Amino acid sequence: MILRSMTTPRIQPSVFPPTPFPGHELLDSGHGEKLERFGPYVLRRPDPQAMWEPILSEEKWQERSDLIFVRESDRGGRWEMNSATTVPESWVIDLPGSQIAVRPTPFKHVGLFPEQATNWVWTAERVKDLTSQRQDSERPRLLNLFAYTGAATLMASRAGAFVTHVDSSKPAMRWARENAQISGLPSDAVRWIQDDALTFVRREVKRERVYDGVLLDPPPYGRGPDGEKWQFEEHIVELMTLVRKLLAPEHAFVLLSCYAVGTSPLAFANMLGGLGPAHIEAGELALPHSNSDRLLPAGLCGRWWREA
Secondary structure (H helix, E strand, C coil): CCCCCCCCCCCCCCCCCCCCCCCCEEEEEECEEEEEECCCCEEEECCCCCCCCCCHHHHHHHHHHEEEEEECCEEEEEECCCCCCHHHHHEEECCCCCCEECCCCCCCCCCCHHHHHHHHHHHHHHHHHHHCCCCCCCCCCEEECCCCCCCHHHHHHHHCEEEEEEEEHHHHHHHHHHHHHHHEEEEEEEEEEEHHHHHHHHHHHHCCCCCCCCCCCCCCCCCCCCCCCCEEHHHHHHHHHHHHHHHHCCCCCCEEEECCCCHHHHHHHHHHHHCCEEEEEEEEEEEEEECCEEEEEEEEEEEEEEEC
């Protein structure tokens, strides 16, 4: 899409419609930061995409913030209390049909990416479509790679999928299991795998495993549990080639999202096109502000699916 505007821009590039939920609210953004409510607490933290003037004054930001992230180095920082309210180390907020523990970390993350809510809804729709087409009672099999603290796993499981949840981080796996427990998921709803995503997928291809859906939310770079190196630009093509070999032959879907990579929705569409003929959508994820029609960019996303 080519954007043209002679005045204040109102044309939006291709953005997947955001899906707000009660546990989260983006209050404002600007000057490289964002002001967000997670449950009862308001957090102020960096966001390099917020390259504009905030709508609220600095006084309002200070007044509303319960926690402020202070960067100490390229590797992280600390959170400072900014109000009389005592903020616990962790608290639980509601997702649609589930719950998740929010926990501010030294890396500015809190265990939840609210912009993914639109993908939770889309995934649930795909799972329900697959379930309705089945002639047996077996649940659709879903593979969630780079699964982090498991919000997508929870939502897909609630929709009726059996999820294989894969992440290389032991703390993230503990957090994901905690979220499954507080959400009341049955013990047999998820297959938990701590492993390097690419290494695991290579093994699954050799085992001739088949999945009805695959979710991928890889970081720009990272390390596996045995020191395996992950670099998005270097490894994503091999990973997508292997994913194609795991997909059910008739009806299947793939969701690819990533934050802070130097590519474009067009590149995502081309990568997904390599999976074979199907419906393809590609664009940006975004968070809506509660005080304006402004959208905060929150990463790239592509969707591929064959109709059930």
